[in-house]
Amino acid sequence: MISFPAFESLTRCHKMRLSRYFLPILRDTPKDAEIVSHRLMLRAGLVRQQSAGIYAWLPLGLRVLSKINAIIRQEQDRSGAIELLMPTMQSADLWRESGRYDAYGKEMLRIKDRHDRDMLFGPTNEEMVTDIFRSYVRSYKDLPLNLYHIQWKFRDEIRPRFGTMRSREFLMKDAYSFDVDEAGARHAYNRMFVAYLRTFARLGLTSIPMRAETGPIGGDLSHEFIILASTGESEVYCDKSVLDLAVPGPDTDFNNVEELQTIVSNWTKPYAATSEMHDEAAYASVPEDRKVAARGIEVGHIFYFGTKYSEPFGAKVTGPDGVDRPVHMGSYGIGPSRLVAALIEAFHDDQGIAWPVEIAPFHVGLINLKVGDEATDAACETVYRALEARNIDVLYDDTDARAGGKFATADLIGLPWQIIVGPKSLADGKVEVKRRADGERHVVTIEEAVLLVAG
RNA sequence: CGGGGUAUAGCGCAGUCUGGUAGCGCAUCUGGUUUGGGACCAGAGGGUCGUGGGUUCAAAUCCUACUGCCCCGACCA
Numbered sequence: 331m332i333s334f335p336a337f338e339s340l341t342r343c344h345k346m347r348l349s350r351y352f353l354p355i356l357r358d359t360p361k362d363a364e365i366v367s368h369r370l371m372l373r374a375g376l377v378r379q380q381s382a383g384i385y386a387w388l389p390l391g392l393r394v395l396s397k398i399n400a401i402i403r404q405e406q407d408r409s410g411a412i413e414l415l416m417p418t419m420q421s422a423d424l425w426r427e428s429g430r431y432d433a434y435g436k437e438m439l440r441i442k443d444r445h446d447r448d449m450l451f452g453p454t455n456e457e458m459v460t461d462i463f464r465s466y467v468r469s470y471k472d473l474p475l476n477l478y479h480i481q482w483k484f485r486d487e488i489r490p491r492f493g494t495m496r497s498r499e500f501l502m503k504d505a506y507s508f509d510v511d512e513a514g515a516r517h518a519y520n521r522m523f524v525a526y527l528r529t530f531a532r533l534g535l536t537s538i539p540m541r542a543e544t545g546p547i548g549g550d551l552s553h554e555f556i557i558l559a560s561t562g563e564s565e566v567y568c569d570k571s572v573l574d575l576a577v578p579g580p581d582t583d584f585n586n587v588e589e590l591q592t593i594v595s596n597w598t599k600p601y602a603a604t605s606e607m608h609d610e611a612a613y614a615s616v617p618e619d620r621k622v623a624a625r626g627i628e629v630g631h632i633f634y635f636g637t638k639y640s641e642p643f644g645a646k647v648t649g650p651d652g653v654d655r656p657v658h659m660g661s662y663g664i665g666p667s668r669l670v671a672a673l674i675e676a677f678h679d680d681q682g683i684a685w686p687v688e689i690a691p692f693h694v695g696l697i698n699l700k701v702g703d704e705a706t707d708a709a710c711e712t713v714y715r716a717l718e719a720r721n722i723d724v725l726y727d728d729t730d731a732r733a734g735g736k737f738a739t740a741d742l743i744g745l746p747w748q749i750i751v752g753p754k755s756l757a758d759g760k761v762e763v764k765r766r767a768d769g770e771r772h773v774v775t776i777e778e779a780v781l782l783v784a785g
Numbered sequence: 786c787g788g789g790g791u792a793u794a795g796c797g798c799a800g801u802c803u804g805g806u807a808g809c810g811c812a813u814c815u816g817g818u819u820u821g822g823g824a825c826c827a828g829a830g831g832g833u834c835g836u837g838g839g840u841u842c843a844a845a846u847c848c849u850a851c852u853g854c855c856c857c858g859a860c861c862a
Contacts, residue, residue, distance in 0.1 A: 357811070357823075358796050362855060382854065436786090437861075454862090485861070488786070502862055554862095563861095631862060665862035699821060734822040741822090752821055762821090 345718050346692070348727045352389050354378075355739055365561045367674035368493030370683050374743045376670070383490025383498030390743065391670065393691035395501065398666045398673075399480055401532050401688065402503050409525035409584050411476040411505050416458050418482050422448030424457045428642055437485045451484035456639050456661060459506045463657070464645040470510045473647060473657070474518055478505030480666065494667045495627070496563070501667040507660045510647060512636070515658035519551050519634050520590040522662040524578050526555050526630050527597065531577040533669065534686030535676060537629065538572055540602045544633065551660070554604060555630035559675040562625035567613050568602035570620040575600075604628075627672045634660040677767075683744030684766045687785075692725040693717075694783050695745040697737070699752030701730045709751050709761065709776060716780045741766065747783040 354375040362379075363369040371377050376391030387395060403413065422440070425431035431438075431450075439451040452458070459477055467475065480503045490498050507518035523539065530537035535557045542554040556566055578593050601616050603609065604626070613621070640646070640656035648654050677684045687693065694717060698710045710726065717724040725745060727736050733752070740748050750762040755773050763772045763779045772782060 354795090356796065360796070364856085379854090435860095483862075488860070489856090489858090491856090496861080500862065504862085628862070663862050668862060732820060732822090732824070734820095734824085737822045739823085750821080754821060 344721055345714065345724050346726065348725060349729050351725070353743070354388065355742065363493065365492050365495070365675070366678055367495065367561070367671040370674050370678060370742070371493055371671065374683060377494060379493075383487055383496070385494055385497060385499070385667075390691045394670050394673075394685070394689055395666055397689040397691070398533065398669050399501075399503070402480065402529055402664060402666065405525045405529040405532070406478050406503070406505060408528075408580070409476075409521045410474075411478045411522075411525070413479060414462075414477055415479045416452075416455050416462075416481060418452055418484070420450050420452045420455075420458055422450055424461055425450065428457050428639055430457070437487065439484050439486050452481075453483055453485045454502075454661075454663075455479070455481075455504055456506065456659075457643070460639045460643045460645050460659070463506075463508055464640075464643055467508070467645075467657075468648060470647045470649050474507065474509045474514055476505055476507040476518060476521070478503060478662075492561075492563075493671055495671040497667065500665055503664040503666060505662040507662070508640075508645075508657045509659075510649060510655070510657065512658055515634050515636070515660055516551065517587050517590065519632060519660050520587075520594045521584050522632050522660070523553065523594050523597070524582060524584070524590055526632065526662070526664070527577050527593075528580075528582075529664065530555060530557065530629065532688055533673065534688060535629070535673065536573060538566070538568055538602050538626070539597055540566060540568070540604050541598075541607050542604065542631065542633070543606060550598075551634035553598075553632055554628045555632075556602075556604065556626035556628055557672055557676065558622075558624050559627050559672065560625055561675055562627040564626045564628055565605035565608075566603070566622075566624055566626040567605075567608050568622050568624075569600035569616045570622050572597070572600040572602050573622075627668070627675065629669055629672055630662075630664045632660065632662040634658070678744070681738070682742035685744045685746060687746045690723075690744070690746050692723040692745050694722060694724045694747045694749055695740045695743070696724055696726040697740055697748055697750045698726070698728050699733050699736065699750065701728055703753065705756055706751050706753060709756055713749055713751065713761065713776055713779065716776070717783075720780065720784055722780075722784060749779050749783065 356373045359369050360372050363372055375388050377385040377387055380386050422431050438453055441449045441451065443449050480501060482499055483502045484499050487496060487498050490496055505522060507515065509515040509518050537555045537557050539553040540556050542552040544552040556564060575597055583589055601612055636658050637656040640659055646654040646656050674683055677686060696710060696713055698706055700706045714724060714726050744766055746766055748764040748766065750764060755762050759775060760773045761776055761779050763774060763782050774782065
């Protein structure tokens with residue numbers, strides 16, 4: 331099977347000249363944007379609003395989204411999930427089978443095709459994936475199975491707001507697990523739990539799993555993954571000790587039931603709940619100096635729902651005893667388009683965005699302070715080619731703008747490293763390297779600069 | 786869905802009360818002077834004033850209907 335990271339590395343362009351790029355920077359803040367991530371996404375040319383809660387992803391924003399998706403894919407694949415791609419448009423008949431065509435209400439965007447058939451823009455895919463499953467899978471030997479896709483969803487929110495944080499059209503990674511019994515489903519749940527911890531950590535985020543509403547099934551198998559941010563929509567309460575837990579490493583054995591259960595148990599032991607699930611009595615027993623009451627952004631949600639869909643859909647497998655049983659299912663969602671906004675909430679300062687290295691749209695911004703000058707042009711070309719040779723993503727500012735404007739743009743779009751080439755340092759054969767996150771600068775030779783940013 | 790706003794050049798706004806044929810800043814283009822943290826001078830281009838209907842000699846401006854967008858509340862990756 332061709333893995334997506336390999337596919338993406340074939341198509342990704344590693345270098346770009348700003349003079350030839352499409353990067354519409356806004357100097358002024360559009361008045362609609364209330365929260366900092368929304369402002370910066372518009373100003374840095376990541377997205378453009380096309381309608382209420384509907385956004386076009388501009389080239390720089392798409393690069394970030396793609397990098398997030400690549401990390402999500404790697405961790406989903408590592409945990410044993412398998413990617414497919416289901417359509418955005420779905421037939422209403424499928425949703426009538428589960429009873430959700432009526433139950434979903436106005437949040438579902440309903441459409442009629444030319445033959446007057448009832449269609450809808452999918453807000454989620456439980457029905458469709460269950461239909462796919464029941465069409466092909468007959469035996470317990472084919473389980474466990476976890477199918478996921480990354481696809482656009484539409485939920486006709488009453489009031490979309492906060493840019494891509496709460497949009498109507500949004501990208502979602504949704505995974506669906508199928509197991510022969512509840513014990514198997516619990517292990518499937520734990521696999522996703524660990525995959526999520528790893529995914530958010532790789533994105534540079536500290537995520538906290540919190541008990542969430544379980545719906546009709548009950549039990550303890552639903553968690554929201556929350557990152558702390560003052561602009562978050564959720565009120566959260568937790569025991570600070572959860573922040574010190576070690577994230578499971580890449581060598582985690584996802585087939586080892588005990589190992590995963592131990593990890594999940596450790597992570598769910600400290601108190602952590604959103605306001606809906608908050609238990610004052612339990613919170614009161616958390617030592618005073620470890621209490622955290624804050625706001626958070628929900629970036630992931632996992633839950634087990636047993637046979638809620640498999641039963642009405644007749645999604646059964648034949649067990650070793652020859653008896654057919656409906657499969658036990660769970661679903662697991664991450665919102666990449668929301669994550670872009672959440673990441674900016676977590677990584678910005680007064681000058682603009684400061685992307686974590688893993689998901690920065692480019693790794694390096696190469697700034698030519700005197701375009702047209704033979705020496706600076708030549709030095710920049712040398713750096714540009716050296717970075718290209720090492721497959722380091724570079725955005726080369728070869729425009730003839732003034733120094734101040736270039737610095738402002740570079741800080742705004744927030745690439746992790748800036749290599750600044752100007753006559754001043756070049757007089758000594760040096761260039762300047764600036765780390766965006768903390769502003770630390772080094773005046774070094776070109777060779778040293780390339781090594782420095784290469785890490 | 787209820788409440789409150791708003792709609793004039795790519796962005797931010799003035800002009801509306803008191804009707805007379807559209808302006809400012811930024812951005813863009815041209816020329817010049819500049820050039821290490823968002824320069825300066827001179828010139829230029831760009832607008833069915835959200836849409837439809839109405840009043841009037843005349844509508845961005847008054848009346849009316851509609852629509853888009855934003856904000857505040859209850860639901861959600």
